[in-house]
Amino acid sequence: MDERTYQLIGPDYPGNRAEDVKNPGLIWMMGFIFVVSFLGLFSLVPLRKVMVMDYKLTYPSGTATAMLINSFHTKTGAELAGNQVRQLGKYLSISFCWSCFKWFFSGLGDSCGFDNFPSFGLTLFKNSFYFDFSPTYVGCGLICPHIVNCSVLLGAIISWGFLWPFVSKHAGDWYPADLGSNDFKGLYGYKVFISISLILGDGIYNLIKIIMITVREMCRTTSNQTSLPVVTEILADESSQLQLEQKKRDEIFLKDRIPFWFAASGYVGLAAISITTIPIIFPPLKWYLVLCSYILAPALAFCNSYGTGLTDWSLASTYGKIGLFVMASVVGPKGGVIAGIASCAVMMSIVATAADLMQDFKTGYLTLSSAKSMFVSQLVGTAMGCIIAPLTFWLFWTAFDIGSPDGPYKAPYAVIYREMAILGIEGFSELPKHCLAMCCVFFVAALVINLLRDMTPKRISQYIPIPMAMAVPFYIGAYFAVDMFVGTVILFVWERLNRKDAEDYAGAVASGLICGDGIWTIPSAILSILRINPPICMYFGPSVSS
Template identity: 90%
Template sequence: MLSDDDDDDDSSQLELEHKWRDEIFLKDRIPSWFAASGYVVLAAISIVTIPFIFPPLKWYLVLCTYILAPALAFCNSYGTGLTDWSPVSTYGKIGLFVIAALVGPNGGVIAGIASSAVMMSIVATAADLMQDFKTGYLTLSSARSMFVSQLIGTAMGCVIAPLTFWLFWTAFDIGSPDGPYKAPYAVIFREMAILGIEGFSELPKHCLALCCGFFVAALLINLLRDVTPKKFSQYIPIPMAMAVPFYVGAYFAVDMFVGTVILFVWERLNRKDAEDYAGAVASGLICGDGIWTIPSAILSILRINPPICMYFGPSASS
């Protein structure tokens, strides 16, 4: 058993470690005037350039977005730090509904979606930077070096992201309901912008009632999972996981199911290795699946078809 002296030594050691981390993290702190001036410069550039790209989104609407964004970015960064989950699209919908309603039928859809993208870019970047600072604090790295790395990565993204989009846009039929890249969020955000303009009266019959019903059902299921003993709650489905396939398609649910089966068998064979390496293996599988889209896009641009394909159809047509 540990004595009181051992407990005191452990607490003092932990306190010294915290002081050491604080000292290193705050040693190269970023001046407030630099952060504020950088935000103002970026806001000025956006106010000038974005209305040229999206004419319905006027300059004063972009200014309002930049004024509102810091408060939402703080909330998102705080929540991301606690949960490691960034619900950035939720904050983007605030700008989407508000701007779409303000602009109205003449360009409200474009203005709402564009303002949502601006809002999400600001809020997501703040959360990512906070996570970088958190990593720097835990690894005894300089906050300034983490910030510079974020700037370099953002500058690279300004070049790489448009090129990647062009690659996908050229190689695949983006947005096609029958294609591999259906872009479901594009349809959803467009419909939400229309909803912000026209109101609930334009929704299909009983649509609002169904939304409210499923919302209440999701709350009740989550509450039931919290109050039910663990041996029973593990068999109650998670509403968020149930909702994901409705957004991105069934293929995502199939991937997650296969991964769950692999993890289940692995835990039965060797629980310790599964706990230690499951995250790394899952990350490798996800990255591998994502990386393959690049050579797949290149092959599609070159009009090179795979030698084998599989097709399922009715017996009469086959």
């Protein structure tokens, strides 16, 4: 929404008005971040047991963090624990070294290195079917259940194997053929809105399911029940070590309950402050529009947290695009760009922080930590971020030419999001042909698949794919699905060869792969700040016959 982005798009660009400009300022940015960043933390607190214990969502990054923390504090079960720590350290080192090795060949831009290795040939590579040698997502495949990984791969095959090539064949008929890769009027519009339809269909179904179960149980009993009976609880007479450990985790996780009234009052109170403050910062975004956003936000936060728990992908930017598109359409030509971009930031903040908190609750659950401590830590960390993030941005904004196409920090998404807001002003009528019809079909399909999963016997339902997991590659790409499927194949073979070893060490191996790759981002960021670029660009192209 700044002046530079306005000039980059061009004053003559239809809908790009000079009035729809707001340049960064340290004070208003810090105030805006403070009033929107805490709402997500309160939005899903009452559902923490449902997400972590009842649905048993994996949250791979949270699980990997817990494994790493536990490895530093294990004093019992000496032999097994020691072996797990050694496996974690071994694969953490391998993952870190591999990520370092990959960096040398990654060159400048996004088209170099092992991240763009055409494993299955150049034709499939163009449709994003390739293995990018990512330790993180191979590790996620090791942690996530087989049905999740297979659902992700099925979604990739449906979207990138059939649907997007089919839609692309109608370029020039269904949408203009000369559009950019991030233009809502083209193929990108299908990708974003169809994936959103699948996600919302699955998320809304599960949210309604939880509400119905809660109401039914409240009507059935007047006892002081502290949990939602979505799955069967562990029986008191179960005596195996694993069951006893899980029972202990359950007790500690539920002991420090965060009261519903506290979460609800916190959300309402912060929303009231935001509803008053945001229209002052962004006048086109009226108070009643902010109120509508906060009414819908918890449902979207649930969908995002549920999806993150399944696949480790937070699609906060996708939900932000919903807010951007809808608000720009509602406000219209006069102020719609500013209102849309601001609403996008509000929605992204809520759904992202909610998913992060649930990820931390998973870590706390596995490390026997107090839920209240995890919540307070998130509050403190968020408060620190509200100060540090604007200061860091301001340092870069004043020291470098941010957004310049010829500079080191091009900020390409600034142009993309402003153009999205300009398109949103025209409403859904500007979407490509048949896009809304396809969205409705996939939304209904998500509901039907969930009904089948709940109504069919266990022996059948365990093979029915999960729509939320299927939706992720629709938007992200098929390479992510290939990575996770490699992980699930490794685990499957491992289980066939030695099930006990797989059960004992798969989590440690996966955590090592995820943590090693994650730790490498620190030296990688330092090298980037120091403007030290990778020395080699490894690129693959078709051979040229002489």
